[in-house]
Amino acid sequence: MVLEMKAPENTTIQGLIAVAPLFVSYLLSFIYLGIYWNNHHHLMQVTQKVNGKIL
Numbered sequence: 001m002v003l004e005m006k007a008p009e010n011t012t013i014q015g016l017i018a019v020a021p022l023f024v025s026y027l028l029s030f031i032y033l034g035i036y037w038n039n040h041h042h043l044m045q046v047t048q049k050v051n052g053k054i055l
Contacts, residue, residue: 005022008015047054 005019005026008019010018
């Protein structure tokens with residue numbers, strides 16, 4: 001996922017609040033991909049043999 005995150009124009013708290021939804025969506029996507037990678041890594045650790053059914 002690629003999200004364009006630009007620095008806020010205002011250096012006040014209102015400027016940060018304006019980009020907060022984008023930052024939260026970026027953070028959630030990063031967490032989701034981390035969980036997905038961790039599950040995939042664990043699956044590859046317990047796999048002993050790959051056959052046609054698995055593919």
